[in-house]
Amino acid sequence: MSAKRINTRKHTKRKHAKVPGETPSREDILAFVADNPGRAGKREIARHFGIIGGARIHLKKMLKDLSEEGLIEKRNKRMIRPGDLPPVFVANLIGRDSDGDLLGVPVDWDEDAGDPPRILVLTGKTKATQPGVGDRALIRLTEAEAGPEASHVARVIKVLEKKQGAVLGIFRKRDGDRLPYLEPIDRKQRELDVDPSDLKEADDGDLVSVQVTRSGRFGNPRASIIERFGSMNSEKAVSEIALQSHGIPHVFPAAVEVQAEEAKPVETLGKREDWRRIPLITIDPPDAKDHDDAVFAEPDDSPENHGGQIVYVAIADVAYYVTPGSPMDREANIRGNSVYFPDRVIPMLPERISNQLCSLRELEDKPALGVRMVFDKTGRKISHTFHRVLMRSAAKLSYHQAQKAIDGLPDDKTGTLLEGVLQPIWDAYAVVKKGRDAREPLELDLPERKIKLKDDGTVDHVFVPERLDAHKLIEEFMIQANVAAAETLEKKKSPLLYRVHDASTPEKLESLKDFLSTLNMKLPSSGGLRPSVFNGILAKVKDSPQANLVNEVVLRSQAQAEYTPQNIGHFGLNLRRYAHFTSPIRRYADLIVHRGLISALGLGKDGLPEGIESKLEAIGAEISAAERRAMLAERDTIDRLIALWMSDQIGATFQGRIAGVVKSGMFIRLQDTGADGFVPASTIGLDYYRYDEGSHALIGDKTGETYQLGDQVEVKLVEAAPFAGALTFELLSHGRIAGKKIRKTAPKVRRGPPKGGRSKTSTRKTSRRRSK
Template sequence: MSAKRINTRKHTKRKHAKVPGDMPSREDILAFVADNPGRAGKREIARHFGIIGGARIHLKKILKDLAEDGLIEKRNKRMIRPGDLPPVFVANTVARTSDGDLLGTPVDWDDEAGNPPQILILAGKTKNTQPGLGDRALIRLSEGDSGSEAEFTARVIRVLEKRQGAILGILRKRDGNRPPYLEPIDRKQRELDVDPAEMKEAEDGDLVSVQISRSGKYGHPRAGIVERFGSMNSEKAVSEIALHSHGIPHVFPNAVEVQAESAKPVDKLGQREDWRQIPLVTIDPPDAKDHDDAVYAEPDENPDNEGGYVAYVAIADVAHYVTPGSPMDREANLRGNSVYFPDRVIPMLPERISNQLCSLREKEDKPAMGVRMVFDKTGRKISHTFHRVLMRSAAKLSYIQAQKAIDGVTDEKTETLLDGVLKPLWAAYAVLQKGREAREPLELDLPERKIKLKEDGTVDHVYVPERLDAHKLIEEFMIQANVAAAETLEKKKTPLLYRVHDASTPEKLENLKEFLSTIDMKLPSSGGLRPSVFNGILKKVKDTSQAHLVNEIVLRSQAQAEYNPQNIGHFGLNLRRYAHFTSPIRRYADLIVHRGLISALGLGKDGLPEGVESKLEAIGGEISGAERRAMLAERDTIDRLIALWMSDQVGATFQGRIAGVVKSGMFIRLEDTGADGFVPASTIGLDYYRYDEASHALIGDKTGETYQLGDQVEVRLVDAAPFAGSLTFEVVSHGRIAGKAIRKPMPKARRGPPKGGARGSATGGPKGPKGKAAPRKKTRR
C-alpha cells in the first residue's frame, strides 16, 4: 500500500457533462477516481465523460500528467489516488471499539506512512464471515458511518485465519523452588509461570507451546506445556516460530485427513487418453518428495514444420482428488500454497495426496493433465492441445543427474535415456530458447543461497546451488504450458485467475534513476519501459563488482506478482497472458486453472463449481496474501538460523558491500556468502553522519567522509540476535572523501574474540530500523 496517509473525506455523487469531445477538467477526473476507488480505468473514465474518438488521446495525456504530479496511481489498469485503500484486501482484527465492534488494520501497510488506518469491520451472517479479535480476514470496503474510532467501514468476505490459542516461547528455569517461566516469542506478551506438573520433559532453553491453565488473583498467569519442539538451535524449533508468528495453518483438520485416507488410486484408463507409452520423465531436486510435472519432446514429423519440435508436459491431476467444496478443498484454499523450510515442507495438501496419489512417481500409473505443444524452429508456439490422461513416468531424475548425462557423464539410468529422451529434450529447449530471446523477458541474475543442515537440525554451511541448463529447461517448458493454459481458458471465455505482474510505478522508477545516476548510468526518462530496457542495464554491469547490487536494485524497482481475474499481463516475463497451471500440488491457483480446463474442454464433472466467477477476486486476494505470508515465514526462518549460526563468530571481521542506506545506518552484505547485517549510523567513527537521499550515502559533517551505496567495506560482527534473526556490524575500514578512500584505524572488538575462531564467512538476513528486514533476493513468477 502507498506510503501516504489516506484521505478519509466522504464523496458524494457528481454529475458531469457527457458531450462528446468536451474534455473534463483535472478536478472532475480526480473526483470521479475518488468516487470509484479501484474501479476507474481509462475506459471507464472515457465512458463516464462521453469521450470518444481522437479526444481519448487528450484524456491519456491528462492522466499521464496527473500521475507525474503524484495525484493518481495506476494499479492493475485502474486509477486510484495515492494512499487510497483497494476495494478488497486482507486485514488483521486488532482491537474493539467502545461499543464492542471489531477494529482492523491492513496486513500490507508501509510503516513509513505512520500508523495504519483503523477500519470498522462488520461481520457477515455466515460462520466464516464472523471474525474474532486477533483473526485475519479478507474484507471489502463499504459505505456506512465508521464512527469516531475508525476511518473506514468494511464487511468481511471471509475469515482467513483464526487466532491460535497456544502461546509460543522459550522455557526458562529458575534457581530454588521457584517455578519455571515462559519467555514469549512475541515481545508484546507477558512472561508466564509454567506449572511444574505440566512440563512434558522440556528442558531449559527449549522452544515450547503452552496453554494458560489458570490465573491467580496475584502474579503472572500460570500455563501448562502443550508441545515441546526441542532446542532453539534446531531448524524445527526455528521454523515453528515462523509458523506461529505468521499464523500459517500447519495441522490438518480431522475431516481433511479422513478424506485423504479414503481416496483411491486411479488404476483404470476410463475416459482418459493413454499416455503411458510416452517416455515422460520427472526432473527435480534430488530430495524432492512430490513430483507434479513430467516432460518429453520429439522432433515434429510434419514436413511443413521442418526444424520444429513437439513438447509434452504432464501435470499431476490434483482436481481428480480435491473436489470443489470438500474439506480438502477448503483447507487448500485457506493455506494457499505449500511453505518450504530448509528441512521440511508444510504442504498445502495431506501427504497421502501430495506425496503418494498425485505425485508422478517413477514406473507408476498416474492421472495427469497433459498439454501437447508444437513449436517452429524459431521457438514460436504454433499450436497446443490439452488432454486428461493416464501416464507413467519413465524415470525420476535430478537436475544434476540429467545435466551430467548431457555433458557426457551418464549413469546406469541415464545411459538408456540419453539418446531417446534427454537429447531430444535439450534440442527442444534450444528451440524454445530462441523464442525466449526474441521475447526478451526480464533477466535478473540473483542466485539464491541455500542452507545445508546437520543431522541435529543446526546449520552446517551456506551454499549457492549452480544454475544449470536443466533448471532453465524445466522452467521454460513450464512457462510455455502456463501460457497455453491461459490462452485456452481465455479463448473459451472460462473464468480464471491470471498470474499478473504490473509495470513499475513512477515512484519506483524515479528511485531507480537516482541510484543509477550514482554509478554513471541512465534510465530513459520517457516512453514505455519494457524488460529489455532493464536487461540493457544489467548487461552493462555483468561480470563487474556492481553486478549483484544493480540486479537487486532493479528487482526492488519491480512490482510484486499476484493472482487476479483481471488480466494486465506479466511484465517480467513479457507475456500478454499468463496463468499458473504446472504446480497444483503446492499452489491453489493452479488447481483453479485445472478445474477451468476441465470445464472448458468437457474433460469431466469435477471442473469449476457454479458461481465461482464472482468469487475469483476474493480468492485471488486470499492466495496472493498466503504467498506473501509464506515468503516472509521462509525468510524469517533463514534469518534466525543464520543468526544462531553466527552467534559464535562475534568479533570476527568480514569483507562486505553497502547494500542499502537509510537515515539510521547502512545495510551491509557480506561478499563471500551474501550475509545481510546492519551498521547503526551512531557507531560510525566520531563524526556526525547525515543521510543524503539523492546519492544514497551517509556523509560526515566535519570530515566529509562518505559511505555510499555499493561501496566495499570491512566490518566486524558486533551482535547476532537469533530471536530477531538480525546481525549487527560495525565498520572497521574506511569511507571516501571526494572520491578518495581514507583509512582509519580498526577499533577494538566490542565483544571479544569469536568462540572457537572465526569461519570467515556467514550469511543471514538482519532486521533494520523498526524491525524492517533487509530486502531479499527471492522472486516468484
Template structure:
C-alpha cells in the first residue's frame, strides 16, 4: 500500500510503518489508535490512512490487538507477574516476567517503580527474590538504556520457594558474605552469625533476603546448605542446583536397574547377530545406543540403490511404563552433558551396560531397514525387534581415517567389507539430503578440554568429519521412518517439530538483510532454501558469520508435541526422535509406540497415554531447555575462572549481540561471552539501530554492529556467575551520524566545545 505525504503546509510527514511499529514496541502502555495518532500528530482525513496501516500490520502478523490496545505479537501484557531479580548500585530494583517464551530471546528487564517507605506499612515495597503482580508502564526519562519497560507493583505474591543461590564466604566474627551465582545479581549479601545455617566457607547455599535497605549490602539468611564446592566438579554442581536438575537416583530406581537381567534369545526376536553392524561415536563415549550398516541393493529394479540399516538399543524392554525407572526418566526428561560430568536420564546399569551396544556382545535392539534408490529417495522401510552383535566399536576419527587410506589394526580387516560400503551408502543418502535442502548454517561449535583437576586446559573447535555427517543422516532417516510408520498406523506419538520463523522475526531479518543489500521475498512459500540462497551469497564474504548468526536468531526453537507441523529446519513433513532412548524420554515414547503399533511385544504404550501426551511433550521440552541453560552456564563459569587472572589483557572478539544497554562479545580464541556496557563506548551518544543490530554514534556516526570484529580489554571477572566485562579498545566502523531518533524526532544535539556529554547508559534520575 503506497504511503502519501501530508500537504506541504503540515510540519510532519505521515508516519512510516517502521515508525509505527517502533512506537507500539516501546510504548506498551500507550498504544491505542488514538495514542498513535496523537504521537504522530495525525489528524483529519489522515486518520483513515492510519487505520488502514494498522489493519495491514495486524493482517501481516506484525502487531496484535488486545481490546483497543495494540502491541507486537507476544508483547508484555498490561498486568503481569514478575520476579525481582537484581538491584543496581544506585538502589533501583529490576524484575523479569515469571513466564517468558524463550523463542523471543532473553526475558525483558523491567524497572520496578515503588513508593518510598518501609515494607509492610501500606506501600508495596518488593525486595530481591519477591514475586509481584504489577502494571506495565512507560519508563521514566533516562532509563531507556537499562530496561525495556517499567512495572508498578499492585501486590506482593508468595516468595519463590527456591530463593537465591550463592557461595558462602566466612568472615571473622562468625558471619559471612554470600557471592551470588547469577549474572543477573552480582551484588553480594551480608549474613550475620545467627543466620548462617551451619554453612562453612565455600558451601553452595540457598538464601532468603530478609532485609534490603536502599543503600548498603542487603542482608540475608541461609535457608539451605546444599554442599561444598571444593571438589573438582563443583562448577557443574552450581548449574545442577541452580536449574533444579535431578541428579541423585532414588533407591527404588537403583534397585530396579540392578535387578534387570540381560535379554536372551528366546524366539521372540529376529536373530540379526550375523549382520555386521558397527557403532561410531566420540572417542570418550561411555554408552553406544546406535549401530549402522549399509550395502548396495542387489534388486535389479533398483539399480544404484542402497539398503541402510540403523539399530537402536531396546530401552523399552527394560523401562516399563509406570515403573520407578520410567517415572524418574520422565522427571529428568533427558541426559545433561557437562564438560566434567554427565547427569544421565537412566542409571549406569541400564545406559552404560545393558543398553549399550558393546562390541562382540549380544544386545537387544529395535532396528529399521531402509531401501533408497540411486538418488537417495527412500522407497520403503521396515521395523524389526532383533538381537544384534556389534562387530566393532569405532570413533569418528578412526572410521574417517580408515576410509581416507589410514586404517589401523581394528579397521583394516573391515575396511572393504563394512566401512567402504557404509560410506558409499552415505553418498547415496547425501543426494537425497541435497535435493531436500535443509537449512545449512555454518556456525562451528567449540569444545572445552579439561585438566585432571577439572579446570580448563584449552578450548578447541572439533573438526567436522564426513563420519559425523554419515551418522547424522542415517539417524535422520531412521527418525523419519519412525514418524511415517506411526502416523500410518494412527498411533499416538510425540513428534519433533520446528515451526517456520514468526512474521515479526522474519520482518526483523528482512530489515537487517536490506542493510546489506540482501533481500528475502515478502511473498511465496517460505522454505529453508530461501535462507540457503542468502547464506550461499555471503559464503566467502567478511560478513558471512554475521549473516549466519542473524539467520539462526530468526529461527523458531524446536520442541516436542503430539501435534505435527513438520520440521522446518530439516525440511521434513514428518519427524520424530527415535535414535537415542538412552538419553531422551521422547525417543522412549516412540519406541513404545512402535512396539505397540507393530505388535512387537507387550511393552508398548500404556492405555490412556493419548490424554497425557500433550503434557508430557511440554515437560520434556522444558527439560531440554533446562539442560541447555545449565550446560551454557557451566561453560561460562569454567571460562570465567580460566580468564580470572588475565584482567587487563586484550583479546580479539566478535560482536555477538547488540542491545540498548551495550554489546555482547564473543572472544575469537575461546568462544567466551562477555558484555561491553554502552557507557564505556565513548563520549558520543550511541543510539540503538534495531534494524541493523548496531549501536551508532549520533554525532560521529561511529558504528558497532552485530558480527563486527573488535579488540576488547578484560576489566572485570565474576567466576561464580560466569560473567565477564570488557571495554572496547579498537575503533568502530565509520558510519553515517544519526540525525534523527527512531521515532523521527531530532536526536540530542552534538557536544558543544567544553561540554561533557553523559555517556549512553548512564542514568539521569529524578530524586
C-alpha cells in the first residue's frame, strides 16, 4: 500500500452544539450522524445533545423530516447518511487498483441506493491468510483516506471464502482424434481442452470439475479432470453447480472429521436433570435425519393458573460436543448454517454429530437443553425456566402422520400416543395460538414449491405442500422458546446475538402506497406501522384474484432479517426481543445462544468464551451473509432442476400469474408447478410497452393495454436454459384496458405507422402470439 494513500493521523471528530435540553440544529444532527455511521440512533442522539422530556418530541419530528428529505436513512434503528456503510460487513473482493491493492464492494447492498461503493481493502502481513480477487471477506471500516479509486477504506477481519481453483463445466467429446473439451458453467470462462489420460469415466454431457494444468498461450488451456459428478440431469450435478458458484464450503477439513469421530456419546446422567420420563416427541418432515427439537405439553394443575398450559421444548445439546475454538467450531462458524437441496444436505456439522450424537433419535438417550414454559389461558407466557437434561424421544413422527392422528386417522404408532401425548400437545397449541393471534404477527400467504425426485435424481414432479396445523404448532412452540432464550440472556446481561427484523424503509413504504392506490387501497400516511396494518390489507384481498399479487408486493416491501448484538426487535413476528435457540445442529447463531445460556445459568463449563462480546458484531455479519448465500444456492438449484425438467416441453402451453414486472419484461410463475420464467417486453404484441413502477405494470403507449403484477395469463414455453435455470415464455393472453380484461377471442390488430413516419413498433420484434 502506498504511504501517500493513507492518512495515519487520528481522525478529529467535529464539535457539535451541545446545550442540555436544547434541540440541536439540523446541521448538528447531520454532523453527528456522519461521525458515527451505524451507531447513531435516536437514543444516542438525545443522550449526546442532552435532550430530555418534551424536547424529544421535536427531535423525533426533526429526524423524520431529515429522513423524508433523503438526508439520512434509518437502518436497524440507527441513522446513517445515504450511501454510508455499517462499521463491519461482508464484502466481495472484485479487483485491484492501480497500485495493486484490493478493491471490494459490500455483499448486502440495496440497489435502490445506486451503484455499490468501492472499498479499498487493506490486508495483514501473514501470507497464509492473504485474501485475493474473487474472495469474500469480513471487513471493518477505518478512518484512513481512500484515494481516487475508492470511497472507503477497510481492513480485513477474516477471509470467509477463497476463490476455488477448480473449474466446473460440462465434459464434451469430439469426433476423431481431437481432444475432448470442457464447456464451463461460467460463460465468461474459455473452453478448456481436457487431458484424455484420466477421464474419471466421464461421459459426454457429464458435469465435472477440472484443474488447469497449462495456460492457453498457443491454443486452448489444458486441464485435468479432478472429479466427475454424473449426468447434468441429476440433482447432485445441479446442486454441485450451486455450491461452486456461490462458494459454499462442503468438504470438511481432516481435523474436523477426526474431532467428530473421537466424540463420545453421553451415557450417564451426571449433573443433568432427568427428563427421560417426559414423553417428548419429534415432529419433522418424513425424510429428516437430524432432529433438533422435541416437544410435549400438559395442562397446568396450579389453582392459580386455571386453563393454563405447560409446554416442554428440548433442543439438542450441540454445545456439549462443539466447544469454542475447536476445529468443528471454526468450521461451523465459516459455514454459518446447513444448506438444503432437494435430495441432499450440506451440513454445518459432520454427520456423526448432526445425524448421530446430537440428533434426538427415537428411544435413544440424548443430551439436551430444555425449556419449560407456562402459559395462562389467554396464551400469554407467564414464566419459563431452562434446564440441561438427558431426554429420550418417545416417538419420531412426520407432520402428516401427527396431523392425521389428530384428524381421526391414527396409524399403529400414533394410535398409542393420541390420548396421552398428541392430544395434550394440540390442546396446548390451541391456548398458545390465542397469544399469537393477540400479538398479530405478519401473516403472509406465499406457498413454497417443493421438488419430488425420482430414484435417479431427476425431477418427478413439482408441488406446493399443504400447510398443516402440525407445522404451525411446532413453529409457534419454537418461537416461544426463542423468546424465552432472549429474555433470559437479557435479564442475565449476557452477550447475545439477536435475530432482528427491521421495519420497512420509507422508500419501500412509499412504493407500496403507490401500488395499493392502483387497487383503491390505502396505507396509513402517519403513525408507526405495525404488522396488523399489513394483515388488514391482506385480509381484504383474501380469496380474491389479487390475493397472490398483494402478498408478493407486501413481502417485497419488508426488510431482511439478520443477526446482530444490537436489539431492534423483530417486526415480522411483532416481538420486542427474539433470538434463535431451537436449531443448533444447523445454525451457528443458535449455538452461540446455547453457550450464552450455559454460562449465564451456570449449567457447565462449555459456555461462551472470554472476549466474545467484541466479536459478536463480526460473527453476526458473517453468518447473516452465509444465510443469504445458502438461500440463493437453494433457489438456484430449484430453478435449474425445473428448467431441466421442462426442457423437453418446448411449445407446451401453461397457465400462470405475473410474478414480477421490470422494464425489460415480466416474470411468470406457472400455476401448477410454481416454476418461474420470463417474457421479454419486446415480444409482447405490436405496441410499445412502458414500465409503470407504482402499479408494477407494463402499459401499451397507444392502446393502454396493461399487464400488471398478479394478472393471470397463458404462456407458451419457447426456450429452456438449464445451466442458467432460466425459462423463456411467449405470452398468449391479452392484457386489460381501462381496468377490464380484453376478450381472449378478440383478434390482435397490427397498428399501422403514424402519418409522416415509421412507427416505433415497426422495428421491434413482433409477437407470434396466437389469437384464441
